[in-house]
Amino acid sequence: MDFLRPGSWEEALAAKAEHPTAVPLAGGTDIMVEINFDHRRPDRLLDLSRIRELGDWEVGEAEVALGASVPYTRIMEHLRAELPGLALASHTVASPQIRNRGGVGGNLGTASPAGDAHPALLAAGAEVEVASVRGSRRIPIDAFYTGVKRNALAPDELIRAVHIRKADGPQQYSKVGTRNAMVIAVCAFGFALHPRTRTVGTGIGSAAPTPVRARDAELFLNAALDEGGFWDSGKVITPSIVKQFADLAAAACNPIDDVRGTASYRRRAVGIMARRQLGWAWERYRASGHGPGGLEGAA
Numbered sequence: 001m002d003f004l005r006p007g008s009w010e011e012a013l014a015a016k017a018e019h020p021t022a023v024p025l026a027g028g029t030d031i032m033v034e035i036n037f038d039h040r041r042p043d044r045l046l047d048l049s050r051i052r053e054l055g056d057w058e059v060g061e062a063e064v065a066l067g068a069s070v071p072y073t074r075i076m077e078h079l080r081a082e083l084p085g086l087a088l089a090s091h092t093v094a095s096p097q098i099r100n101r102g103g104v105g106g107n108l109g110t111a112s113p114a115g116d117a118h119p120a121l122l123a124a125g126a127e128v129e130v131a132s133v134r135g136s137r138r139i140p141i142d143a144f145y146t147g148v149k150r151n152a153l154a155p156d157e158l159i160r161a162v163h164i165r166k167a168d169g170p171q172q173y174s175k176v177g178t179r180n181a182m183v184i185a186v187c188a189f190g191f192a193l194h195p196r197t198r199t200v201g202t203g204i205g206s207a208a209p210t211p212v213r214a215r216d217a218e219l220f221l222n223a224a225l226d227e228g229g230f231w232d233s234g235k236v237i238t239p240s241i242v243k244q245f246a247d248l249a250a251a252a253c254n255p256i257d258d259v260r261g262t263a264s265y266r267r268r269a270v271g272i273m274a275r276r277q278l279g280w281a282w283e284r285y286r287a288s289g290h291g292p293g294g295l296e297g298a299a
Contacts, residue, residue: 002044009051009131012158017133020155022046026054026069027101029094030110054105054160063166065129068105068159075104083164085120085171085190092116092173092181092188105159108144111151111210118145118211119190120173122203126164132156138163145210169193170284172277175205176261176269186261189249189273193281198222198231202274207253207266217248217274234290237282242275249274 004022006012016022022044025031034040048054054069057079064082066075072090076099080087086104093099093116107115108128126141130153141162144152153159175188188205200221202214224241225231250271255263 001042003047004044005047005050007050009053009160012046012048012051013131013133013156015046016158017156019044019046024048024109024158027071027098027103027106029098029102030106030112048158055103059166064164066104066162066164068108068161069103071101071103072099082166083120083124084167085123085173085192086117086164088171088173089116089120089175089188089190092175092185094182104162108151108159108162109153111145111149113145113148113208113210114184114188114206115211116175116185116188116205119188119203119205120171121162121164121190122211122213123171123173123190123192123201124164124167125192125194125201126162128159129161129163130154130157131160132158136160142213145212148209165194167192169195170281170288172281174273174277176273184260187253187255187266187269187273189270189277191274191277191281193285195231195285198226200225202249202252204249204252204270207255207270209254212252212254214249214252214274217245217252220248221245221278231290234286236286237278242278245278246271246275 004015006015023031023042025045026048054067056067057070058065059082072093075090076087104117107117121141127138128141128144129136129138139152146152171192173190175185177183177185185206187207190203192201200218202218204212204214230237250267253267253270255266257263
């Protein structure tokens with residue numbers, strides 16, 4: 001096995017162009033496990049740990065440009081206000097040692113349907129910035145996953161950063177497992193309110209061949225909130241709307257039976273998480289100054 005260790009981003013792109021089958025290595029929290037158990041033996045590893053800009057982030061007026069190698073720990077510590085959904089997801093990633101090493105770029109590169117970051121990225125409407133010696137491009141997050149552990153990267157491309165809109169409303173995340181962390185999710189769900197555009201976002205993990213959005217649930221809830229005047233009034237969402245949203249979220253799943261859970265359990269759990277997260281997020285929206293339960297009503 002050859003070990004390539006470029007010292008700059010330009011060198012990394014050149015190496016990937018020359019050796020398209022080289023496997024990128026940053027935190028190493030996935031690939032090293034596979035190598036140690038002899039489940040995978042790539043011809044070449046492309047070590048990106050010396051590329052400093054991959055570990056940086058930039059908070060702009062409208063979005064955060066998150067380097068592919070920014071550790072989950074730093075997201076939790078420094079970007080909780082801007083990226084609350086991703087910060088919540090980061091808390092569920094493995095152990096403190098793994099959170100200190102692993103980053104979102106690794107989750108995206110592996111493209112496992114059980115990756116903890118995916119539902120939060122989908123709900124937030126992220127874009128993945130990828131680059132090669134031919135140039136760079138942005139891929140919408142829901143077009144990035146192309147199959148089971150497959151993504152839209154060309155053989156000569158590397159993930160540079162993830163661009164995520166700064167939260168302008170409450171976001172939620174939860175996953176089902178035998179414990180909160182140190183476990184692969186049986187299923188996971190992410191939810192985001194986007195008051196500026198009066199839309200909602202969703203993301204489902206470990207309940208389909210790829211991470212997916214609950215598109216029909218989003219469309220239904222967008223229409224229900226708008227037609228019912230909920231955004232302006234901040235009134236409590238009716239139980240029938242909540243139930244329909246949860247049912248549509250569960251219907252978006254295409255799970256399998258495996259050692260971690262049955263398909264029917266996953267669908268049911270996603271529906272419950274969707275119902276709860278909508279309730280939690282909407283209560284925070286109301287408390288932030290919308291409707292009789294918020295600051296405006298108390299003024």
